[in-house]
Amino acid sequence: MQLGCFSMSLAVKDLEKSKLFYQKLGFEVYAGEQAHNFLIMKNGDTNIGLFQGMFENNILTFNPGWDQGAQNLQTFTDIRQVQQHLINQGIDIVQNGVSGESGPANFSVIDPDGNAILFDQHV
Incomplete structure (x- = not known):
């Protein structure tokens, strides 16, 4: 089972301050918009998301269908298969945005x- 692109989504208090800090660690802004209170930053194959005012705690995030560069994969484990596997393993789904038989879902x-893990498929 392939979980796709991995990133840490950080709940930050001051987006600009956090951006400057992570830039000092060698991260560069890769995506997102500061005006919309989020930035995705990259250092090699390491991805972090900085989110101001969007959620309370940090979240581990997996994006089925993407590689570490957020590029679409030719073949991947669809989020519906990942979800069913976790249910079969006895893991409770706490937020379900999965519908249909293919396409984006989370x-x-x-x-x-108590750590939140988000599975967020964009393809």
């Missing part, structure tokens, strides 16, 4: 320590 689970 869902979330919570790990045993």
Whole structure:
């Protein structure tokens, strides 16, 4: 089972301050819009998202259908298959935005320590 592109989505208090900090660590703005309170930053194959005022805690994010450069993959494990696998493993889905048989969808689970994990397919 391939989970796709991985990133850490960080809930930040001051987007500009956080952007400057991560730039000092070698990250560059890759996507997003500061005017919309989010930036996606990249350092090699490492991706982080900075989100101001969008959610309360940090989130682990997987994007089925994308590689680490957010490029569409020719073949991938569809989010519906990922979700069904997790359900079969006894993992509770806490937020379900999956519908239809293909295309964009998302869902979330919570790990045993309370960390949110978002599965967010864009293709």
